[in-house]
Amino acid sequence: AFGSQTIDITVKAPSEETLTAVTAAIATAVTETKSADSVTTSLDDTQSYISISIKRKEAARYALSEVLIGRTLTGLIAPTAIGQVVIDDVTMDLIVETKNSPDTLGELRKFKLTTPLGGTVLLSKVATIGITETAASRTTERGVLSASVAVTPTSDNLSESTAAVNAALASVTLPSGTTATVGGVSQDQVESFQQLGLALLAAILIVYVVMVATFRSLRQPLLLLVSIPFAATGAIALQIISGIPLGISSLIGLLMLVGIVVTNAIVLIDLVNQYRERGGSVIESLLDGTSRRVRPVLMTALATVFALTPLATGVTGSGGFISQPLAIVVIGGLLSSTILTLLVLPALYSLVEGRKERKATRRALKA
Structure with missing residues (x-):
């Protein structure tokens, strides 16, 4: 599971007006795709405040400046301490409050x-006073204003939902200096795919090193690793047939298959090598080894498949979104790798090792 359950879009803009307009446009575009259960933005929560815009020409006629008016209004609305006084060894702040300070917008205009x-001059004559709404909270990243759009996908297919969000994002024209990037659960999935991809490569490398030490050969372990693409073929095919989207659980299933499918190939080739050490030819050893190993290999694979069938059919309840893709990948990989291991691997072994045997036979005849 990911830390976030939404696809998040981070919008950065040079001004508040641009940020608000672009964020609203992106939210509308994503909503129109009908791929989201809900679309919310960090600018949805608003708060009201009193806006006072100074009329500079009118204020200048009365020798008033923005600084002077601002200082007067600050002392009027939120008086601060102008000093301190000590009474009976107790230090107290000295605050000057205006009598009959305005409590309503109308009274403020008449101040x-x-x-x-x-x-004296009325405040409304040198300033425009009104109530304005703005975002309840603002965020900045390195001094640049930013907002976020949270998209809750309607489908469990995160790749499809992310593609729809990216398409909606591409349809919005971004002004100069404005950027929009996709993150959230989508970014979490990308990072998880990268980590599991590296883990998969590391697992294959470790398996190869172990087999090189076991068979004391660099060539035969490469033949055994062919069973991994066999498994991937069946895993992907069954996932496409079932309609289950590719996810983290699917990659974990592929990681498990690396060890499972190679085991069957090792069991088969190890017996073939034993027959060859006893003096058998490559073809005879393959026929004898395959005929003796086909039953245990099939039984092992089928037992695993039947054990995972309840998970693959989704009868496990609420945990099915994790277990079902994993089970489907393992079942598909086992079925394809088992069949291809028993058919294709002996042919490849005969092609590689039989060539060495034929060369040795020709040398013996020439001698």
């Missing part, structure tokens, strides 16, 4: 400012 010229 009279004292000008440097000694007169």
Whole structure:
């Protein structure tokens, strides 16, 4: 399971207006794809605030500046300490409060400012006052404003949902300096695929090293590793037939198959080598070894397949989203690798080892 259950889109923009517009456009585009149960943004939660925009020309007529008006309003609405006083060894803040400070928007508009010229002027005459809505919270990344769009997919097929989100993202024209990147559960899956891919390569390498030490040959272990592509063929084919999307559980199943399918090949080739050490030819050893190993190899594979059938059919309940893809991959890989191991591997062994035997026979005849 991933830490996040949503596909997240991170939007970065140089201004708040651009950020709001692009985030809304992306959310609308994703919603129209009908591939999401819900689409939410970090800008959905809003809060209201009083907006005061100074009319610079009008304020200049009364010798007022934005700084002076701002300082006056700050002391009016949120008075701060102008000093401290000590009474009976107790230090107290000294705060000057304005009598009859405005409590409503109408009273604020009627508030009279004292000008440097000694007169008064209504605040509404030198400023535009209103209530504006903005995002309840803002985030920045390295000084750039950012917002996020969270998409909850309708389907369990994360690859399909991610493709739909990317298509919706591509349909939105981004202004200059604005970026949008996909993350969340989609990014988690990509990273998990990369890690399991490396683990799969490491497992194949370890298996090869062990077989080289066992068979004391560099060539025969390569023949045995052919069973891995055989297993991958069946695993992918059965997954496509079943309609189960490729996921982390599927890759874990492939990782398990590396050890399972190679075991059958080792059992077969090891017996063939024993017959050859006793003086048998390659063809005779293959025929005898295959005929003796076909039954135990089939029984082992079928036993594993039958044991995993309940998981593959999804009768395990709520845990099926993890166990079902894994079981399907292992069953498909076992079926294909078992059949191909018993048919193709002996042919490859005969081709490689038989060539060595024929060369040795020709040398003996020439001698």
